[in-house]
Amino acid sequence: MKSLRKLSAKPAPSARRFLLLLLAVVASAAACSKPGPLQLRPRHVILISVDTLRPDRMGIYGYERDTSPNIDRFFGERSIYRRTQSSAPCTRPAVFDFLSGSLMPDERSSEQAGEAQDSVTRTLAEILRDRGFRTAAFTTNQNFSPKRHGRGYEAYVNFEHLTSPEQKQGTAYQVTDRALEWLEEHREESSLHLWVHYFGPHRPFFPPEKVRRYSRTSVVDKALTDHDRKGQTRPQLQAASPKGAESAVASVMQRVPQMTGLSEGVQWHLRGDALSPAQVKHFRDSYDDDILFADEQVGRLLHKLEELRMVEQALIVFTSDHGEWLGEENVWHHCNSLHGRELHVPLLLSLNGHPLTSTIDPRLATSTLDILPTVLDLLDIEAPHAMDGGSIRKLKPRRATISFWRGTFAVTRGRFKLYRGEFKGLFDLANDPDETRDLSESLPDMAEKLGLELAEYADDLPALVQENRELIERLKSLGYL
Ligand SMILES: [Zn+2]
Numbered sequence: 001m002k003s004l005r006k007l008s009a010k011p012a013p014s015a016r017r018f019l020l021l022l023l024a025v026v027a028s029a030a031a032c033s034k035p036g037p038l039q040l041r042p043r044h045v046i047l048i049s050v051d052t053l054r055p056d057r058m059g060i061y062g063y064e065r066d067t068s069p070n071i072d073r074f075f076g077e078r079s080i081y082r083r084t085q086s087s088a089p090c091t092r093p094a095v096f097d098f099l100s101g102s103l104m105p106d107e108r109s110s111e112q113a114g115e116a117q118d119s120v121t122r123t124l125a126e127i128l129r130d131r132g133f134r135t136a137a138f139t140t141n142q143n144f145s146p147k148r149h150g151r152g153y154e155a156y157v158n159f160e161h162l163t164s165p166e167q168k169q170g171t172a173y174q175v176t177d178r179a180l181e182w183l184e185e186h187r188e189e190s191s192l193h194l195w196v197h198y199f200g201p202h203r204p205f206f207p208p209e210k211v212r213r214y215s216r217t218s219v220v221d222k223a224l225t226d227h228d229r230k231g232q233t234r235p236q237l238q239a240a241s242p243k244g245a246e247s248a249v250a251s252v253m254q255r256v257p258q259m260t261g262l263s264e265g266v267q268w269h270l271r272g273d274a275l276s277p278a279q280v281k282h283f284r285d286s287y288d289d290d291i292l293f294a295d296e297q298v299g300r301l302l303h304k305l306e307e308l309r310m311v312e313q314a315l316i317v318f319t320s321d322h323g324e325w326l327g328e329e330n331v332w333h334h335c336n337s338l339h340g341r342e343l344h345v346p347l348l349l350s351l352n353g354h355p356l357t358s359t360i361d362p363r364l365a366t367s368t369l370d371i372l373p374t375v376l377d378l379l380d381i382e383a384p385h386a387m388d389g390g391s392i393r394k395l396k397p398r399r400a401t402i403s404f405w406r407g408t409f410a411v412t413r414g415r416f417k418l419y420r421g422e423f424k425g426l427f428d429l430a431n432d433p434d435e436t437r438d439l440s441e442s443l444p445d446m447a448e449k450l451g452l453e454l455a456e457y458a459d460d461l462p463a464l465v466q467e468n469r470e471l472i473e474r475l476k477s478l479g480y481l
Contacts, residue, residue, distance in 0.1 A: 040352055044192045044314035045128060045375055048301065049098075050200035050294045051091065051141060052334060053320035055084075055346040057201075057291055065214060067291040070299025071318060071348070078355040081347040081392070084366045085401045085412065086322045089342035090335035092143040093405075094321035094368065095197070099123045099149065101372030101387035103404055122384045124372050125152025128193040131381065134186050138178045139197035140171040153195070155182060169208045169293070172198055176297045180304045187308050196301060200294040201324070203333065207289035211296060215285035280327045287326060311353045315378055317371055318348040328434075338403050338410040338419065339435055347371075349392070351378065356392060363397040365412065370395070400453045411453045416443075418450035426450070 055061040060072040060080060087103050088094040097103055100121045125135045129152045136155035150156035157178055159171035179196045186192055207215065298318070305311050323342045325331040334342045347366055349356045356374075369389030376383050377391035388402065400413040407422035415430035425438040426447045440447050 041379055042313060042315040042352055043190065044194075044310055045124075045133070045379075046193075046305065046310075046314050046316045047124070047195040047371070048298055048316070048318045049095070049195070049197045050291075050298065050318075050320050051198065052202040052322065052324045053200055053291065053294070053346060054323045054326075054341070055082075055320075055344055057288060058346060060348070061346065065288055067288050068295045070295050070302060074299075074302045075318065075348040075350055076355075078358075078360070079348045079350055081349070081360065081364065081366045082362065083364060084319070084345050084347035084368065085340075085343040085403060086320070086345045086368045087388070087403050088405050089322045089338060089403075090405065091141055091321050095141075095144070096148055097388075098319070098321075098368040098371050099125070099151075099195075101369055101383070101389050102385070103369060103388045103402060120385055123151045124375060125193060125195070127372075127376070127381065127384060128152070128191075128379075129154065131191075131379075133191040133193045134189045135193045136179075136182045136186075137195040137197070138175045138182070139195070140175050140199045141197060141202075144197075168199060168204065168206060172200075172293065172297050176300045179301055183304055183308060183310070187310075192310075198294050198297055200320075201287045201290035205283055205286035205290055207286060207293045211293045212289050213292060214288045215282060283332075284326050287324070311350070313352060314350075315352075315375060316350040317375075318346065319368055319371065320345040321368070335405075338405055338408060340417075340429070340433065343403055343410075349374075361397040363414075364392075364395065365397070365399055365401050365414075366392060366395070367401040369402075400450070402454070409454050411450050413450060413453065416446055416450060418447060418454070420451060420454055 057063050057065075058068040058071065059066050060068055060075065060077075061082070086094045087097040093104060100123050102121055104121070125137065129135045135153045137150060137153040138155075138157050138159075139149070140159040142160045144150070144158045146156055146158065150158070159174055175196060175198060179194060183192070183194065302311075302316075305314065305316070322334050323340075323344050324334050325336065325339075325341050328341065336342060345368060347368070367389050369387070370392050371389070373383060373387050373389045374392045377393060390399070398414050400411050402412075403410045409420050411418050411420075412429070415428055417427045417429055417435065419425045419427075424440065425435075426440045426443060427435040427437065428439055429435070
């Protein structure tokens, strides 16, 4: 080091300068002839998803708190897709959609309905397994089913039970441990596909004591903590004054009109009206610490991929299935609506240790439906069926993204978002990000234009509306609609 410093401090003689220049030219020519990351097919495909993760609470997306240091360090600024939406605000359909690259309306209506589409839909793991990849998934979410989310995985382990904070934390370690073991065991294989899904900052918000940086258990009373950690939604709702709960529901329905359904989560969380500011802060802080904990586990996984030197030969995708309300408008939880707070998710890509493209157009709108088409494009595999997403390398920046939930579609293009189906409305996200002012009547041309974007999906709508008829009638009888 000493000699280098000395050399740089002292002006080099002209002959030496010439030699240095020549070396630089040779080195640069060598670098150019080397295939860039886009010219190399990745050998491995690693998909990492963290449940219920809002990008605006992650350091890499500009959050003031350092909640995701390992993820931030690994992916870096040039791998961030800032305008990514999920296709659904609820785990089961959102995840199956990104595993299949297709928006699956039936997946949302009942336990079995989606299976009718199984014969034509191929999942990421099925396609890669058929191409000789060794496949494994280690996940934790009780909504996953081996018959659907586990399709195509030779090894599929879903840690289901999350009734206590200890189990929630324990399964995160187990998921990582199993994934690390599997990577070690298969390190000599030519091609691997691994999917790891963490329960992450999903309720109950209960980060381990050792990672609590922003939250303190003492802030909140024990009864509330116990309630949240056990996830006792029903008993709590029944114990509440029915009148109080109903008026809270009606009040939010007015302010967040696109909530045309009432999930159990909404019903309980609308009782957020009763939470004190300190309690709201406590839950938000705990959510952030839960992200910190998920980041620690993702960090262990990324570290192993680095140690095995797989990063330089892998496509690594990081995302989430949906977002979360954190008490805005007194609403908590997800599976409620197609509001941006429930649909915005992180999307980070690393291809052979580099960003996927040299720059990312800040207007580029991406969807979790784009993940599978992007994988296939990079591996030069033809899609086995029509998919609703596209390869991120080839997308036009101002393309439309589509989501569906409970009889309602939402299409977003640029600053405008249109709802059609059970709920109808047009919102200007640039001026009204909270989606409170319906512009359907003042901007009819825009509504019609975006309505055409939905035309190709409209065939599915009548049946879905019919399936939701009973729920809608019930809501009307309660005066919510
Ligand atoms: Zn989820």
